[in-house]
Amino acid sequence: MTDLVLVLGDQLTPDLPSLRQTAPGDADILMVEASRETGYVWHHRKKIVFVLSAMRHFAAALEASGRRVIYHRLDQDKPCSSFTEAVERALAAHSYDRIILTEPGEWRLRKEFDGWQDRFDLPVVIVEDDRFICSHDRFNAWAEGRKQLRMEYFYREMRRETGLLMDGDKPAGGRWNYDTENRKPAADDLFMPAPFSAGPDAETRAVIDMVAKHFPDGFGDLEPFRFAVTPDGAEAALEHFISESLADFGTYQDAMLRGTPFLHHSLLSAYMNIGLLDPMTVCRRVEDAWRSGRVPINSAEGYIRQVIGWREFVRGIYWREGADYVHRNAFDARRALPDFYWTGDTAMACLSEAIGQTRREAYAHHIQRLMVTGTFALIAGIDPHALHEWYLAVYIDAFEWVEAPNTIGMSQFADGGLLASKPYAASGAYINRMSDYCGDCRYNVKDRTGPDSCPFNSLYWDFLDRNADTLRGNPRLGPVYRNWDRMTDDKRQAYRDRARDVLADL
Structure with a gap:
């Protein structure tokens, strides 16, 4: 029996x-740099480099372990x-008994793959x-019958099931959540650790050159490229975070x-989202x-909550x-979506x-995404699907x-x-309150309705109001709303008029 096993770019x-x-001897592994996947949204060029370089390194590791790999560049x-085209080519070249794959991370691909049994x-x-x-x-068992789906209660279940930050059946430190201690603004003279940088190897450099050639007008800078593209590199990034940044995170x-x-x-989210790091x-x-x-x-609790709480919760949704x-x-x-988002x-200034x-x-x-780009889109009435496609395109860790859910549900x-x-x-x-963006902004943050x-x-x-x-x-x-209702008619109208002018300028 010979199987064809498809491995996607976020399954490394x-x-x-x-x-x-x-x-190893019973299957061919198929990996594909599909042009449709680089173009269905206008992906950041660093994201393309990251995924393709990580794929090439993963394919090489599979071959070194004795696997047969069919790789389309x-x-x-x-x-x-x-x-689908890559599978068609593989079936034309060889007879296979089955096609095997791990479920994809988005509905778009699930629908494509669900049609393969009849097609092939x-x-x-x-x-x-x-x-x-x-x-x-x-x-689904947790969500069934609940009037509201709230991450906090799901998170507590995940804490109990994993045992993370638990002392017996009680939360470590006596509290489930320390979010109230995680909202301090940073001073510009606060010591900041240097960010982790893996530095591109020869293969990554070749991918950077290829992306520069094929996507000369694509979104985003290619250099400097600091991301790791192997499990060892991702492990080094994890160690750097724990030793240099976690204490003040x-x-x-x-x-x-x-x-x-x-x-x-x-x-680290990008490494977890393509499989280079295991979340647990x-x-x-x-x-x-x-x-x-x-x-x-x-x-520790703030970070773990983001992974076993929020990450798992939004996937379930x-x-x-x-x-x-x-x-x-x-x-x-x-x-x-305003052009300035690109x-x-x-x-x-923000x-x-x-x-x-x-x-x-x-x-x-996350706060820059939620409370700056996201909040502006929300209060300006931007089409949430357009914003969804923008987030999916521009961030290296964005998979649907x-x-x-972070965009459609949380942000918008x-x-x-x-x-x-x-x-x-x-x-x-x-x-x-949370930034130094407003100090030299062209607009006055303390002015409510003036030009x-x-x-x-x-x-x-x-x-x-609307x-x-x-x-x-x-x-x-x-x-x-009680504050809004207490305002004079003139004050409420001044807000409406200023908002109308802002939106007209978009």
Whole structure:
């Protein structure tokens, strides 16, 4: 029996479930740099380099272990446009008994692969991806019958099941959540560790050159390229984070500083999302750092919550809600995504900083995404699907199973409150409190409605006003609407007028 095993670019794990189905001599491993995958959204060029270089290194490691690999490169004479085309070529060259693959991370590909059994008249075995902590069945069993799906309660279940940060059946330190200790702004004279940098090897350098040639007008800078592309490199990045940044990660994880894109963040999500790092291994190492006294509990808990709590939770939401989730639009927001989301060319310093950093690094941390680029899109009424495609394109760690719920649910509240308990709308005061962006901004963050006022200020109230029929019943927004109702008619109209001018300028 000879099987054809497809391995995708975010499945670069040696003990991948599909690889465990066959012995080395009984299968051909198919890996494809499909042109459709680099172009269905306008991917950051560093993201393309990262995935393709990691794929090539993984294929070489498979061959060194005795596996037979069929590898299609994007720069070969006749590249494959799709996975389906690559399978067709393989079947034309060789007879196989089965096609085996680990389930993909997005509905788009799942639909493509579900049609293969009829198309190729072969058994197609799609194996569940067990690299996650919570299976589909486990998540659905937890979610079934609940009036609200809230991450905090799911997270506590994952703590109990994994034993992470547990003392018996009680949370370590006596609390489940230390988030209130993780919201400190950072001073610009605070010591910041140097970010981890792997440095491109010859293979990665060849991929950089290839991407520069094939995508000369693509989004984002190619240099410097700092990401690891092998398990050993990802392990080095993990060790760097634990030894250099984890101790202060929790305290300053919500902070933002101009010219300091990484602060104490780990930049490990991309490695976990393509399979170079195992999430549970990462969490165990973080827990060990706390138990050995090297880092405080607020940092360890804050990081572990992001992995076994939020990461697993949004994946469960994505698969439970179905393929149409990415098109939900509870506020019927239809405004086009402004061009400055691609260029960074805006006088709003916070957006210019976050987007400029994104262009350079293919990275912005969660508060920059949620409370700067995300909040502006929310209060300006940007089409959430357009924003979803932008996030999917520009960040190196963005794959649809994790990105879509964070955008559609958390950031844009476009699922009507399925994932989040309230919209993450905010005025400029939040950004001013958590960053140094506002100090030399062309707009005045303390001015509410004047011609030089911060656009976030008027858009915030205008968003609440135009969506009052939907949001007034939200218990977390009751005090906010009472403040709006106490304003004079003239003041409310001034907010509306300033918001109208801001939106016209978009």
